Amino acid sequence: xxxxxxxxxxxxxxxxxxxxxxxxxxxxxxxxxxxxxxxxxxxxxxxxxxxxxxxxxxxxxxxxxxxxxxxxxxxxxxxxxxxxxxxxxxxxxxxxxxxxxxxxxxxxxxxxxxxxxxxxxxxxxxxxxxxxxxxxxxxxxxxxxxxxxxxxxxxxxxxxxxxxxxxxxxxxxxxxxxxxxxxxxxxxxxxxxxxxxxxxxxxxxxxxxxxxxxxxxxxxxxxxxxxxxxx
Numbered sequence: 271x272x273x274x275x276x277x278x279x280x281x282x283x284x285x286x287x288x289x290x291x292x293x294x295x296x297x298x299x300x301x302x303x304x305x306x307x308x309x310x311x312x313x314x315x316x317x318x319x320x321x322x323x324x325x326x327x328x329x330x331x332x333x334x335x336x337x338x339x340x341x342x343x344x345x346x347x348x349x350x351x352x353x354x355x356x357x358x359x360x361x362x363x364x365x366x367x368x369x370x371x372x373x374x375x376x377x378x379x380x381x382x383x384x385x386x387x388x389x390x391x392x393x394x395x396x397x398x399x400x401x402x403x404x405x406x407x408x409x410x411x412x413x414x415x416x417x418x419x420x421x422x423x424x425x426x427x428x429x430x431x432x433x434x435x436x437x438x439x440x441x442x443x444x445x446x447x448x449x450x451x452x453x454x455x456x457x458x459x460x461x462x463x464x465x466x467x468x469x470x471x472x473x474x475x476x477x478x479x480x481x482x483x484x485x486x487x488x489x490x491x492x493x494x495x496x497x498x499x500x501x
Contacts, residue, residue: 272351273499276434277343278452279356279363282441282466283485286337287362289330309417317409321398324412328378329396331360339440339465339485340366342493350436350496355427357442357449359414372430374423374449380413424448431455436499438492440465441485463492 281289306312307323336344344367346352354363354371359378363371383389383404390413391404402410415421427449431437437456443466444450456462462478465488469480479495481488 272349273435274351274353274433275346275436275438275496276431277352277354277438277440278431278442278449279354279358279440280442280449281358283339283356284334284337284358284360284362285441286339286485287334287360289334289358289360289362304417308414310419313411313416317411318400320412321400324378324414325397325399328393328398331362331378332396334360334362336362336366337486339489340368342486342489343440344368346493346496353430353434355430355449355452372423372427374415374421374427376412376414378412378414381410382413384408384411421448427452428455432457434460436460436496437462438465439463440488442466443468463495465489465492 302323306316307320313320340362343352343354343363347367347369352368352370354368355374356363356371357374359373359376361377361379379393381391381393381398381402383406385404385406385408389404389406391410398410398412400409404410431452432455434456437453437460439453439462442449444453444464453462463481464478465481465483465485467482467484469482481491483491
């Protein structure tokens with residue numbers, strides 16, 4: 271019977287595909303303070319700026335392709351049962367062929383109603399504009415979990431993590447909460463791998479196997495480590 275691998279992926283997973291990590295060292299994202307473009311208050315104050323910002327991110331995503339890390343992870347589905355929990359709002363895991371992907375922070379390629387969060391729509395192309403309304407006549411907003419908003423998918427993520435037989439963290443510093451707390455729900459004795467070229471600032475227990483590589487090279491190392499584990 272196939273072992274169940276649960277993967278938590280972060281911005282470093284998509285960096286090799288040309289998608290910038292959330293914030294540069296100066297604390298800005300594409301020249302913007304996150305308070306200007308990624309909070310409910312920003313949306314209330316200047317929805318046109320928020321839409322423009324995400325339209326630019328969406329165009330960048332449309333021009334990007336999955337990297338070898340995404341592809342290897344998808345290929346592992348032939349030997350393992352894999353669930354991916356991602357902090358990323360891109361769809362590169364899906365484009366690579368991964369079947370079960372849970373987006374903690376929303377999806378850039380989708381919009382949702384400002385009046386009813388259960389009304390979610392695919393965005394055709396790159397742009398979502400003022401005057402694009404849901405079926406209730408309310409302005410559509412990016413389907414993104416902004417700073418200051420709750421993370422509705424956390425309960426589902428916790429349930430998935432509790433079933434992991436192998437837990438893998440790729441491209442995240444384990445500093446973004448509540449996502450970083452998911453590692454606390456891994457059952458005792460379950461193998462844990464961390465793929466990241468940098469050692470996290472937080473305490474890293476000895477039982478976590480740290481693969482100090484980027485996503486693509488790190489996934490090659492992990493695939494070799496996983497050979498023979500099924501059965």
